[in-house]
Amino acid sequence: MRVEQLGDGEPELAVVGAIHGDEPCGVHAIETLLDANPPVERPVKCIIANERALERNVRYTETDLNRVFPGDPDAPAYETRLAHEVLDEIRGCTTLSMHSTQSYSCPFALVEETDPFAEMIGPYLSIDAIVEVGDEFADALVGYVDVVEVECGMQGSQEAADNAVDLVYEFLTATGALPGAIDPTGALPVFALNDPIPKADGTDYAVHVENFQRIESGDTIATIDGHEIVAEQPFHPVLISANGYDRQFGYTAEKIDLLKN
């Protein structure tokens, strides 16, 4: 883990990249920020979390870091020990953590719930939607600190890297670390995550629906070796992709609200 700081004093803000080693957009954003070294009005901790996985360009080396919080300093798995260290660094910090996906090219945010914290940050980020993960990601960072996890775009793309830079600056402006005003975006749709969409064993996977677009009962969600997976009830797919996860295509979600500002 690499930890740097902008400004003096005990940080109450943190930006985190490379929770997943094959999502380099956050690293680019943090390095861009550190190179620019802007004068900050509040100190900011900058963390590149899973350097070992980053070096190998893999999501994780032993276990998914974002599924083992709060971690354990004595655990056998590297990422479980690392989770404990990451949490130690950012506990008490208002945090932005940057990810990228195989499912959707525009940025969106994941929060535990749409609480005043999410309402304070969300409208200032260039995002399409907010996803409330609730208990579904109980072992993720989002379950342990005031964090907005942003999906910055498609994994490995230049666009995701550029978006991550914008999102870091917007986050730091929204939280008063950087001067200046930004206009809040319009109303943001909020989706509540429900169940995973399971993915059976197969070799050829395809997805036939769009993220955040409502689908109806009877619609074909995906195919596994040509076999159709059909929706039993209407829902909005979130984080859905053919090959993003091993055991699931993504999640069902429900559109619950509009976050206005």
Ligand SMILES: [Zn+2]
């Ligand atoms: Zn990720």
